[in-house]
Every structure is written in C-alpha cells, then in structure tokens.
Amino acid sequence: MAEKRVVFSGWGFPALLLLPQLAITFIFFILPAAQAVRQSFFRADAFGFGERFVGLANYTSLLASADYLQSFVTTLIFSLAVTVLTLVISLAFAAAVDRLIRTSGLYTALMIWPYAIAPAIAGVLWWFMFDPSIGIVAYWLRVGGLSWNHLLDGTDALILVIVASAWRQVSYNFIFFLAGLQSIPRSLHEAAAIDGAGPVKRFFTIVLPLLSPTLFFLIVIDVVYAFFDTFGVIDATTAGGPGQATTTLVYKAYADGFLSQNFGSSAAQSVILTLVVVALTVVQFRFIERRVHY
Amino acid sequence: MAAIELRDVRKVYPGGVEAVKGVSLDIADGEFLVLVGPSGCGKSTLLRMVAGLETISAGMASIGGRVVNTLEPADRDIAMVFQNYALYPHMSVRQNLQYGLKNRKMEKAEIARRVAEAAEILQIAPFLDRKPRQLSGGQRQRVAMGRAIVREPSAFLFDEPLSNLDAKLRVQMRGEIRRLQRTLGTTSLYVTHDQLEAMTLADRLVVLNGGLVEQVGTPMELYERPASVFVASFIGSPSMNLIGIGSGAIEGLTGLGTMPGVPAGRPFTLGVRPEHLDVTEGESTAGEVTLLLTVTNVEVVGAESFVYGRLGGTGPDVAVRVSGYSRLEPGVTLRARARPGALHAFDASTGRRLT
Numbered sequence: 001m002a003e004k005r006v007v008f009s010g011w012g013f014p015a016l017l018l019l020p021q022l023a024i025t026f027i028f029f030i031l032p033a034a035q036a037v038r039q040s041f042f043r044a045d046a047f048g049f050g051e052r053f054v055g056l057a058n059y060t061s062l063l064a065s066a067d068y069l070q071s072f073v074t075t076l077i078f079s080l081a082v083t084v085l086t087l088v089i090s091l092a093f094a095a096a097v098d099r100l101i102r103t104s105g106l107y108t109a110l111m112i113w114p115y116a117i118a119p120a121i122a123g124v125l126w127w128f129m130f131d132p133s134i135g136i137v138a139y140w141l142r143v144g145g146l147s148w149n150h151l152l153d154g155t156d157a158l159i160l161v162i163v164a165s166a167w168r169q170v171s172y173n174f175i176f177f178l179a180g181l182q183s184i185p186r187s188l189h190e191a192a193a194i195d196g197a198g199p200v201k202r203f204f205t206i207v208l209p210l211l212s213p214t215l216f217f218l219i220v221i222d223v224v225y226a227f228f229d230t231f232g233v234i235d236a237t238t239a240g241g242p243g244q245a246t247t248t249l250v251y252k253a254y255a256d257g258f259l260s261q262n263f264g265s266s267a268a269q270s271v272i273l274t275l276v277v278v279a280l281t282v283v284q285f286r287f288i289e290r291r292v293h294y
Numbered sequence: 295m296a297a298i299e300l301r302d303v304r305k306v307y308p309g310g311v312e313a314v315k316g317v318s319l320d321i322a323d324g325e326f327l328v329l330v331g332p333s334g335c336g337k338s339t340l341l342r343m344v345a346g347l348e349t350i351s352a353g354m355a356s357i358g359g360r361v362v363n364t365l366e367p368a369d370r371d372i373a374m375v376f377q378n379y380a381l382y383p384h385m386s387v388r389q390n391l392q393y394g395l396k397n398r399k400m401e402k403a404e405i406a407r408r409v410a411e412a413a414e415i416l417q418i419a420p421f422l423d424r425k426p427r428q429l430s431g432g433q434r435q436r437v438a439m440g441r442a443i444v445r446e447p448s449a450f451l452f453d454e455p456l457s458n459l460d461a462k463l464r465v466q467m468r469g470e471i472r473r474l475q476r477t478l479g480t481t482s483l484y485v486t487h488d489q490l491e492a493m494t495l496a497d498r499l500v501v502l503n504g505g506l507v508e509q510v511g512t513p514m515e516l517y518e519r520p521a522s523v524f525v526a527s528f529i530g531s532p533s534m535n536l537i538g539i540g541s542g543a544i545e546g547l548t549g550l551g552t553m554p555g556v557p558a559g560r561p562f563t564l565g566v567r568p569e570h571l572d573v574t575e576g577e578s579t580a581g582e583v584t585l586l587l588t589v590t591n592v593e594v595v596g597a598e599s600f601v602y603g604r605l606g607g608t609g610p611d612v613a614v615r616v617s618g619y620s621r622l623e624p625g626v627t628l629r630a631r632a633r634p635g636a637l638h639a640f641d642a643s644t645g646r647r648l649t
C-alpha cells in the first residue's frame with residue numbers, strides 16, 4: 001500500500017500544528033493529574049486556608065478504612081458484572097444482526113442509539129423504570145412475585161446500576177463485535193459447515209477465536225469504563241446508596257472530595273484508582289493477549 | 295466414490311436474479327468434469343448448489359444415487375476447495391486437516407493416519423505445525439487440497455482453486471491436481487474461467503453461458519466441433535477467427551465454395567482457427583480458401599508468433615499462427631491458406647453450428 005507522507009522543511013510549523021492538542025492534554029489531563037498526586041501527600045484544613053505535608057498518611061488511613069475496602073469489593077463485583085453482561089449481550093446482538101442482510105442497517109442504527117444518551121439521562125431512565133412505586137419494571141417484578149426496592153435493598157441497587165451501566169456500553173461493544181464478525185470471510189463459515197460443524201460449534205471453534213482480538217480490546221475498554229465512566233449513571237440513580245451499597249471507588253473519591261471536602265484523601269483515592277486500572281490493563285495484556293490469535 | 299446427477303436445476307436468487315436456468319448433467323463415477331464460462335455465467339452458483347451452500351430453487355441434484363436437495367452440506371459427503379482456500383487462520387495446518395474428521399467423531403488413530411498420508415502425498419509434512427499465514431500461496435493451496443482429501447469424500451468440488459497463484463505455479467498445481475484425482479479416482483466438479491485450465495484438466499467440459507449449458511463434451515470434441523459461435527470463441531487461444539458471410543463476395547477472401555450444411559445464398563458465420571491458417575507465397579489453387587490480410591500487429595510468444603491482420607485491408611480482424619519468430623512488419627500484405635476441412639460454419643442469427 002502506498003504511504004501518504006507530508007514532508008515539512010523545519011520543525012517549527014509541525015510543532016505549531018501540534019500545540020493546541022498538546023496544550024489541551026497538558027491543561028486538562030497532565031496538570032490535574034500532577035496536582036492530584038501532590039495533593040495526596042497533603043492534608044488541607046477544614047476551611048481550605050492552609051495545608052500541611054502528611055507524607056503517606058492519606059494512603060495508610062485509606063487502606064485501614066473498612067469503608068474503603070468495602071468500596072473496593074463493590075467495585076470489583078460491579079466491574080466484573082458490567083463487563084461480562086456488556087460483552088455477552090452485545091455479542092449476542094451482533095451475532096443476530098450479522099445473520100441479517102437487508103435489515104441490518106436499521107438494527108445497527110437502533111443498537112447505536114443508547115451510546116448517544118448522556119450517562120445521567122440513561123441513569124434516570126432506568127431509575128424510573130425500576131422505581132418501586134411508579135416503575136414499570138418494578139411492577140412486573142412484583143407481579144412475577146419478586147419484591148424490588150433499590151431504595152432500601154443494597155443488592156437491588158447494585159443490580160440496577162449494573163444493568164444501567166451495561167446498557168450504555170452495549171452499543172459501543174456491539175459496533176466492534178459486528179465489524180469483527182463481518183470481517184470473517186463467509187467462505188470460512190462455509191468450509192466449516194462442509195467440515196461438519198453446526199452453527200453452535202462454528203461459533204465456538206471458528207468465530208470466537210477469530211474475534212479474540214476484538215474481545216480482548218473490548219475487555220480492556222469495558223473494565224476502564226466500569227471503573228471510571230459509570231460515575232454519571234451511579235450519581236443519577238442511587239448516589240452511592242443505600243448505605244454504601246453502590247459506592248464504587250470513583251464514586252467514593254467524588255463523595256469524599258466534593259461532598260466531604262476531604263481533598264487529601266480524595267486525591268490519594270484517585271491515585272490508587274489510576275494505579276489499579278494501569279495494573280489491570282498490564283495484567284490483561286500480559287495474560288490474555290497470549291491466548292489471542294491475531 | 296459416486297456419480298453426480300443434475301436434473302433441470304435452477305437457481306433464482308432472492309431479488310429475482312436467475313443465475314442458473316435449468317441445467318442437466320450426468321457426472322460419471324470418478325470423472326473429472328470442468329465447468330467453464332465467462333464471469334457471471336453461474337458456474338459458482340451451480341457448484342454451490344451441489345455443495346449445499348445455496349438452496350436449489352427447482353430441479354433435482356443427487357450424489358451417489360441419493361437426492362441431496364434438502365441435505366445439509368455436511369451430510370452430502372463432499373469436500374470443497376475454495377478460491378481463497380478458506381483455511382482456518384487460527385489453527386495449525388494439522389488442526390486444519392483434522393477439523394472435519396474430529397467433527398465427525400473419527401478415532402484418533404485413524405485421523406492421525408489420514409493426516410500423515412495426506413501430508414505425504416501433498417508434501418506438506420514439514421509445515422504441519424505452522425499457521426496458514428506462515429505459508430506461501432502454493433503451500434496454502436496444498437493444505438486446502440489436503441483438507442479435502444483427508445475426508446475421503448465421494449466427490450471433490452473446486453471453485454477456481456488456482457486463480458490466486460502466479461502463472462508458473464498454476465501450471466504446476468494444475469498437473470498435481472490432475473494426477474491426484476487420477477490416483478484417488480474421486481469424482482470431481484471443477485469450476486474455472488480459464489479455458490486452458492479447463493482443456494488440460496477435464497475428462498469432459500461443460501461450457502456455461504448465461505445460466506445455460508452451451509455444450510458438453512471432451513476437450514477435443516469442443517475444440518474440433520464447437521456447437522456455437524460462443525463455444526468457438528471461448529475454447530482456444532487466440533480464439534477462432536469469425537467472418538460474417540453475406541450474399542455478396544467478401545474482399546480478400548477467395549475460393550470459398552458452398553459449405554456442407556449451409557444452403558446456398560444463406561448468410562452464415564465462417565470460423566477458422568489461427569492455427570489452421572498457413573502463410574503461403576504462391577497463387578492459390580482451385581478449391582483452396584485463401585485470405586488476403588494487411589498486417590496490423592505481430593505477437594511473438596517464442597515458439598510461435600501470432601500475426602493479426604485485416605481481411606482485405608478493411609475487413610474483420612484475423613489472427614494467423616506462424617511457427618517460430620515472425621519478422622512480418624505491420625502494413626505488409628499476407629496471404630494465408632486455410633487447411634482443408636478446418637472450416638466451421640455457424641448460423642448467422644442463432645450462432646448454432648450448421649455443418
């Protein structure tokens with residue numbers, strides 16, 4: 001393939017072209033991150049007038065806090081559930097749409113819609129449907145003999161935020177799965193059919209292995225999404241409650257920082273959160289990638 | 295081993311395209327039948343209906359005396375070699391070969407025996423543990439063949455299996471496929487648009503045109519007695535010279551008496567192959583058909599040259615085969631004599647053979 005190359009005579013003009021992006025990255029990402037790291041070593045007084053250096057005290061008190069460790073467990077359950085639910089549902093939809101030929105454009109468009117909805121609105125939407133007194137889904141559940149009250153029951157609340165969060169992310173996964181499925185040549189399905197593999201067997205022995213790069217990419221994306229990007233959904237539906245039942249790490253960082261004004265602890269939590277996600281991604285690359293067929 | 299029988303098979307695609315318009319064929323047990331025709335004539339469609347990858351809209355297909363219209367591809371006891379090979383990219387060559395056998399719950403020892411045998415025949419033993427992407431095009435082609443032969447099916451179906459190879463490899467693999475098919479004696483249906491491949495491989499050839507069979511026969515039958523203008527121009531390279539003959543005389547063409555099978559005065563299409571025209575110096579003798587050409591172009595192929603010229607200076611293009619290196623220059627006049635008995639006549643309107 002021919003490569004398109006633009007040749008600049010000096011480095012001044014290219015640097016100028018890069019400047020806006022670099023400035024945005026610096027002002028909105030690097031600077032706040034550096035500030036968070038710095039702040040995590042200080043403790044501010046209650047009125048925000050002064051601060052003093054406390055070393056690792058913010059970190060040690062966090063790790064000793066039962067609330068914080070509980071939030072860790074909640075986050076793990078939440079992230080695992082959101083990731084698995086998202087992957088399974090979006091793959092099922094993508095496989096269904098892949099089998100269609102004529103109507104697939106319509107379905108694809110419909111599937112992508114949820115992605116365009118703001119997280120808070122998505123949260124409110126599900127909150128309404130599951131509202132114990134006026135929600136339609138809560139009503140169905142009651143008719144089906146299940147009591148539902150996410151305002152009082154922590155498990156119900158967790159299920160609600162998991163479903164709402166997964167629902168938003170399904171669109172994104174769907175697009176990638178569909179593209180992945182459609183890039184598998186039809187002749188491979190046909191060869192496997194002649195080789196005596198039924199649809200289910202074909203899915204597990206041919207389709208899934210060939211989708212594994214996509215699957216791996218989406219696992220990383222979904223985990224990061226569940227860790228960070230679900231803040232809006234949680235804030236709009238349960239606001240971390242009841243009790244601490246839906247307080248994930250990112251929500252706790254927000255609550256401790258902005259609601260309780262404990263900036264030092266909040267900053268330390270952000271740093272830990274970032275390290276956790278970096279570690280998770282590295283682990284995923286190390287161990288899952290080995291089983292991926294490129 | 296099995297015979298394949300097609301009875302008035304039709305295919306109408308959703309959307310209304312009628313790709314195959316009623317084809318009946320009998321392929322004998324162990325025969326190598328080649329389907330040939332221009333792009334879009336329905337060759338692949340016909341093959342895929344036999345394979346079970348497309349439904350049969352109307353008519354009947356049977357393999358080994360068993361009607362297969364409603365059978366799944368896996369239950370038809372056929373193996374197929376695809377144009378892009380369709381090897382499973384995430385499996386090693388060995389796993390590719392094993393896949394169809396494992397799906398059929400064959401015993402381990404038997405699978406190992408068949409894979410070893412196929413690897414031996416096709417000389418792919420050194421690559422058994424490689425992935426398809428680590429192989430050259432020719433090696434992939436062999437693996438695709440291997441995947442077909444380990445199954446020991448009652449028929450092989452090929453859809454342009456050599457068209458992704460370079461010219462030299464294509465000739466080599468062509469020979470290997472032919473040898474392999476002879477050794478195994480497996481009934482084969484082979485699709486190609488390359489007439490040379492068709493001629494060299496086939497026991498019998500089927501020329502398809504627009505979803506219909508134009509002619510069926512051995513390669514030499516089709517070469518010597520093409521049933522229509524379409525077959526005449528499709529088989530042979532360069533293709534047969536075709537000259538429209540009306541009631542009047544044709545400039546540059548002399549000695550054409552009445553043709554057998556052609557009523558006097560009726561317009562027809564005269565056909566003569568480039569290799570049946572000889573360059574001559576002297577005057578034509580009576581009863582000899584002679585063409586007077588103004589040379590426009592000369593193609594030197596090595597062992598032979600093809601001289602193209604216009605009949606009578608302004609008429610239709612005519613090609614003449616000359617052995618060796620032709621030094622004719624464009625613009626010169628050439629006299630070519632048709633060998634006796636090498637003339638074909640076709641109906642001017644229907645294109646069917648008259649003689």
Ligand SMILES: Nc1ncnc2c1ncn2[C@@H]1O[C@H](COP(=O)(O)OP(=O)(O)OP(=O)(O)O)[C@@H](O)[C@H]1O
Nearest residue numbers: 307309311313332333334335336337338339340487
């Ligand atoms: N899935 C399909 N849906 C609708 N029409 C189709 C489909 N597949 C093929 N056709 C049409 O059927 C006709 C025959 O196609 P087919 O693939 O059999 O041609 P072919 O002889 O194999 O050509 P080629 O040498 O180019 O492979 C063509 O006009 C093609 O456009």
Ligand SMILES: [Mg+2]
Nearest residue numbers: 337338339453
């Ligand atoms: Mg084809």
